[in-house]
Amino acid sequence: MRPQKINDEELIISIAKIFRAQGYEGTSLKDLSDITGLKKASLYHRFPNGKKEMAESVLNHMDKWVADNIFNVLNKEGDSAEDRLKNGLLQIGKLYNGGMESCIFRALSMQNGMDLFRQSISNGMNEWLKAFKNFGLSMKLSSHLAEEKAMQTLIDIQGSLILSKGLQDASIFESTLKKIAHRYR
Template sequence: MYLCFMRPQKVNDDELIISLSKIFRTQGYEGTSLNDLSNITGLKKASLYHRFPSGKKEMAESVLINIEKWVADNIFNVLNKEGDPAEDRLKNALLQIGELYNGGLDSCLFKVLSTQNGMDLFGQSITNGMNEWLKAFKHFGLSINLSEHLAEEKAMQTLIDIQGSLLVSKGLQDTTVFENTLKKIKDRYH
């Protein structure tokens, strides 16, 4: 009788997604090669294809799905948690936004995946993701008794401010732009 033993995975799924996220955030989808993916994950190309049979596109989709789940759990759910004071919900959600973007050092995955062919490949996910941001901040605005119009307006400005401040922080190599934007968002909802 022969027993078949599977070798343990060299890199666990969480570590793999974190590594893939880092490379896509720094180099974008088009700028990331299979060699880059192999180097950052520590896996050979064959192992990457074993885990992601559809290749680089599937890797990027997995990163998007993972980040979408993290954002829903750690930002949207915190922002709209019933029973908690509005000020605490907003403060905690903004802290998580800071963590998501490493204090303004990390690019938004939506931005880096929306360049060149990225919109053809990931456009629907990017649009859906941005709509979820708008929906969560609108819901928060409504929960603090803003009118529907004002809640929508503030949600849109919040999304624009977050995305814009990440770009400007990168361009100026100054994370205080991002940090100050988060403070302004907090003030917007008072």
């Protein structure tokens, strides 16, 4: 058996990059082939169900990365709330390249993507809300206030990503992360 040209993680990261940049509908198999360096036949060998399976793999990879690097950091026992939030927000900055990368949920929710990935997107957003609500609860906020702050945090992150990318101004995203940090003081 010949060695793979690209390992699974590098492959998923490359596919995520093109989906984040062009959306599900806007990404062709040629685009996927070009960014991964694999021929279409090799892509189908790795993903027999085609582009939909590739997008699902990206969502699964992102879910795991976010859980490991953001949610677990936010709710890590033994660290101060201030440190957990600071480190979680640093990881959010990394995930979105300082505000210049689109959210995979947005990228896959356009046009027919929402019909295909509605449940995964909804589940992912609910996990963000749950993680931030749990963080708020760990700070002894009431359930209602923790939920309210979690919702506003997700709205702020998503909105600032759109504005930062659209206006090509990462300071919008950076400022939003600072406001989120202040929200939980």
